[in-house]
Amino acid sequence: MDHSAPGVYLTSQQCVRVPLATLQNELNSYLATLKTKLVEVINEDYSDYVGLSGRLANVEGAVVRMRRPLIELRDKLHAVQEAVRSELNSLNQGLRRRKEVATQRALLELTLEVSHVAAKVEKLLEEVAASDSVAVAAAAGGEAAADGAPAPPSPRSPLTSASAAAASAASASASAAALSDAELLAHCRLLERVAAEVSRLAFLANKGKDLAFVRALEPRIAGHRAALRGRLKAALAAALAPAPAPQPAGAAPGGGPRSVAAALHALHAAADLCEPGEAEGVVRSVVVAPMVERLIAEHKSATGHSASLGGLSALLSAITAGVRSSMGSLLEAALAPGSALRGLDLLGAAVLEEVQGALAAAMPGVFSPGVPPAFHANYRATLAWLAGLEELCATRGSVERLRSCPAHASLMRRWNTSVYFSLLYQEIAGELEDALSADRLEAPPPLAPGGAADPLTAAAAPQLAPTATLLRCLRRATSPEVVLPPLTDRFLRLALQLAQRYAAWLATAATARREAVAAAAAGGGGAGALGVVPGAAAAAGAAGSPAPTGAAAWATSMSAEELLVVVADAESVHSVLLGPFTTAFLELLPQSTPTAAPPSDCAAPDAAGDAAPNVIATVRSALAEAAEAVRGGGRSLAAALTDEAIERCVTVVRQLKGITATYRMTSKGPPSRASHYVGGVLTPLRSLLEAGSARRLASQFQRELLVLPVADGVCSRYGALAEELLSSVRKTESSLKRLKKAKGGAGGEEDSAASAISDSDKITLQLHLDVEELGRQLAALLVAGPAASADVGEVVAAALPTFRRLQEVVAPPPGLLAALAAGGGGTSAASTGGAASGGGGLL
Template sequence: MTDLRSPLPPTPPPTLPRSTADLFGDPVDVYPPWLNPTAFVGPEFDPESYISDLRAFVPLETLRSELQSHLSSLQKELVDLINRDYSDFVSLSTKLIDIDACVVRMRAPLLDIKEKILAFRDAVDASLVALKSRLKQRADANQTREVLELLLDTFHVVSKVEKLIKELPDVPVDLANGYVNSGAKDNGFSLQNVENGTSLRETQSMLLERIASEMNRLKFYIAHAQNMPFIENMEKRVQGASLLVDTSLGHCFIDALEHRDANAIYNCLRAFAALDNIKNAEEIFRSTVVMPFMEKIFPAGGDGKSTDELEQDYQRIKQFINDDCKFLLEISAAENSGLHVFSFIANSILKEVLSAIQKGKPGAFSPGRPTVFLKNYKSSLDFLAHLEGYYHTRSAVAKFRSEAVYAEFMKQWNIGVYFSLRFQEIAGTLDESLRAASLAPVQDLSSDSSNFQSLVLKQSVSLLDCLRACWRDDVLVISFADKFLRLTLQLLSRFSNWLSTGLAARRSSNVGSNPGTEWAISAVPEDLIYVIYDLHLLADEVSDDYLGHVTELLQSCPTEVLDLVKQSILHAGKSLQDLLPLVMNSIIDTLVEKSVKDLMQLKGITATYRMTNKPLPVRHSQYVSGVLRPIKTFLDGERASKYLTAEMKNDLLQRTASEITRRYNELATELVSVTRRTESSLQRIRIGAQRRTGTGASSDVPEQNLSDTEKICMQLFLDIQEYARNLAALGVDARNIPEYCSLWESVAPPDKRNSISF
């Protein structure tokens, strides 16, 4: 170890470490930016918190390395300071003279002070222990006093209750007016009230209310003095008094209800509330007033004549509530009466109504008869609304709806099963009509249907009937409106799928893989007119009157919900409108196929002029007059005239004529092409044979006779002229049909190809 008194070797001037200078010799910071040595000398420096803050972004190894480097620099700096002021450092020890003697002189008074402090501390501790002991004794005494006071109060209350019970009027009562007879018991309380003209019933109720308040105090005392022998010894007295009070209060309440004594009822209810015996009061009112009337309306076992309908019964119950129950409801609902804890409507009236219906008319809750079930359900909702009318605040109505008996009453109405039955009924009706093997018109097409304007097909009538059934008053349940809306959309989708599937099967002529499409195969174009007519009416009805009826029923819904309902129904109506082109295409295809059968006769033109000497034709073929006969017969028919608009007929005519002309063009073009190839082949064979025999004519001699191709083209030319005249008779200009122009160019003579005339 270096002797501090000997001079230290000279220290070379400090130089910056290699890491503290850059490549050009300029110094840089010795410490990294995250290490601040000045923080170590701060008065609030905490090493643990400092390290925990740095370790979040600096590894511990790096931190330790930097701290060791800082320690080395501090030690080096300390040595430099000692070497710089070495003479002062050495002279420091020479000034410390007789330090030990000074320490001895200072130790004696310090020890004396320490002894005094310890003695004082012992005295304080002893005083503190004594004080705590006395405080504990005081607390125990206070607790004992409180318990004793509680027991005394309990004893006094029990004695007071027993005394008040003995004071209950027990003299005969004139049931007609409820006043004390002349032989009344001469006790201070009852006699005083009799002298004031107070009925014995009211006197008894007032005394019972006072006893109830004392019983309430007694319950409070007993609750705070449980498991004490004194209280346990008084338990029989308390139970006896409580039983006697409950019995007397029940009899007084019944008597007050029979005589409708408002004051006595009010006092009895306050007594019940003070005793926290709410259920007993509600049960007494239910069994005494409500039950006898319900037994008259719903006799046990039924009378054999009543039905399961509840509407008339509810009317009688409403009248009964107004006549015999309203007075009690008004008393219990009076402001600032403190009687709002009673729920006679729920736990007395509704509870007994539910029990009476379950016993007397259990079939009223059965959804097996949907019509009766829905009628009873709506009558029950109306009855509940009538009961809610006796409440004066929203909070009271909310409390009524939260009662257990209210929830139990609503559980009796299984709306889910009801909807399932209605679903099967409505959807089954539509399915039954769509399973028909053919399109079935209504019985009398001459008169409009009273329900559906002038729909023609039974399938369409059935659809609209089912759609309207979903929203009829005797079917719809507003709480299940979303499910009935879904059923509505399903019905429309089912009808659309039935129609589109049938038309697809008709186009492919394949009915085996799609059962239920037989109607489309057997339908004639005239039957499809009914489909077009009904689709127009259905689409208009769904998007107009039907939509308005649904939105009117759901007008209480939020605007966003109502907009979604409108969009869904309009979309379903548009799906019906989108089926119209498919039906039109099916009619056109059938008419075209009939026309093509006549067009196939043009192939006989080849046999007529091939290898014959027939002259050039001068009139059209017979088949031409029959090509447009199917479309003309169809448009002139009674159904088309009655059920198709002029616009629809014109569209059908134009599209059919274009398609027939296209097929005409294909057949004629193919015929001419084959004829020319055949004639060219025969010509080559003929020239080859002549060359082999040497009898061929000179090639520069023009052919004097017309070829078979020219004759056939001339016949086709005459035919398409007649065809164009027939189109014009129907109101179609052939020059506006591109296929006809192409056909004209194919068969017309060269001098007439540039202008179409017929």
């Protein structure tokens, strides 16, 4: 008990099923024992614990002896701490003073450097001003000597203020024009050096913008920049001016700039000065603007009043050639990878901006969508021209910069593609709407002599003018001569709308046909009016419903054989939409970007590569849906025609009611061949299949659209009529037997012998022979080659479940055929083809 665990004890007691009261008493007893032993253990050492303080001697003295060295150690540590803190404070003060001295020294050095650079800039500008004065004096020396006037004195410090800078800049153009090529090159090099120093001075001034000295220099720095800006513009204009007629050695041929090297130095100076707009403006005004103005004037003089309606491609090609000739070296230097001139946008801000502005001012008609062909040609020419400009770019960044520049966006905004599409939409959709609104169907007009057939029309070979119009409109909606890259999605929607409109036209015709037939049947025309629809229209009017009018009136005035032309055209349009049209439209997708792709060596990652499969799949799905809508409309009309054919076939099938009278009113023996009416049951279907329009349908479509629906409907209706007839005959025969049985009497044996084969059996056998003959006719339509007579029923039943049901309905009673064969009933002819279409035991 003492060493056992409580859990083990409780488990053991539960296993022997100890009562809870007994268990509680034992546990309480154990608890009391534990408490007693605990008290005994405490009392064993209690005396030692109580006498502990009495046995300790001189505790206070020991504490004092232990505290003294600790206090001494603490005092030493405090002294060291104070010494370290004082040394740290002195070091921090020294570092702070050193930092202040360094800061003051840096400010002093910055001030000295700003002053030195400012003086250097002023000295360089004085050199530039002196050279300008010498050039001006040399140019005006002859005139001054002739007039007796002294030469103007050289300015002492021309750029000490903004007004002096403006005055010196005014004379810069004349001095730059008077310099020789070598002097101009040296002058531009000096300006590039000055620009570098001015840029350095601006950097230093921005670094020390809080200094009073620097703030005092700001007017002088602004004057230096203004003076340098004017001289740079003058020098760049002089360097870019066309070379004189007798070109010196080293000049660019073909009307190029006077000095390419000097122009490059001036452009570098403008880039260093961080003012690219001034240089771009000079290039635009000196090089691009005169060239564009001259080319536009030559183009207008060559094309006359039609200059704004077309011919933009030739003008833009001439502009591109002129840009390459007059600015080739500049563009090559500015667009080279890592060029220091990458801050200049000569293509966008100079060339593109000037061209689009000049075209809008001198030839506004090129942007007018009033003449869609000319608008399309001009837009395509513009895209090709932009692609040519992008070919001049050597890096991906240059291409992106050209595409994102304001001039590019302004040029593309001038093309009102929405109005262009609206005009074409009205033209294309209006043409199809006019063709579909006609109240009669006509053949498409013949192709003009020497004219090229439309690819879609040639692929479909339509037999109706509306279908030919649809294909022609679809071709225009995918023609590269009509579609513009930004409008690809709109032309896709247009094509889908054209297809849906054609499908709705077919559905409306099918509905009108069904309504006319229903009205004819309600007016007493019956199934006989189904093939000649003028009678149906008249019957509809006689029945009180209005005769069909409008766009679908032709559907009620044509025979079923003629309407098959519409079904055949619908199938052709379906094939064209899924085939040639889809292929032609997908060819437009890779060119759906507004400009050409960058060169291969700087091509951007193919961002459209991942999206292209999705786009292609979406386009294919949309066109497939439109094609299915067209096929659905055509098959809806085909279903209406097959319903008519079924009614005409069932009209013949209803003659089976005469079989009852034949065998009840006569003592005719069992039948041996099919009834004569069976040969005419499928005559309406054969008429449809032999029509020229049906022959245009593939055999698969003939079977799917005509043969199977008509055969299924005829077999279903035939089975219902046969089942009704046999049910009536058997009920009548059953009633007669009950009456005879009720009469009883003599003569029963004679009656039984005479009626070994009842009239119902004869009628059932006749229907069985008729169905077998119908199966042979259906097999001839369903099977391409000759089929064995033993397999005819199985072949037809496999294709038509309703025919199998018909066979089950007219199946003779078990043993009847065997009994007739044994009794010489002559049924062998029924199984060996005795069902001649003209024979029979009726009428």
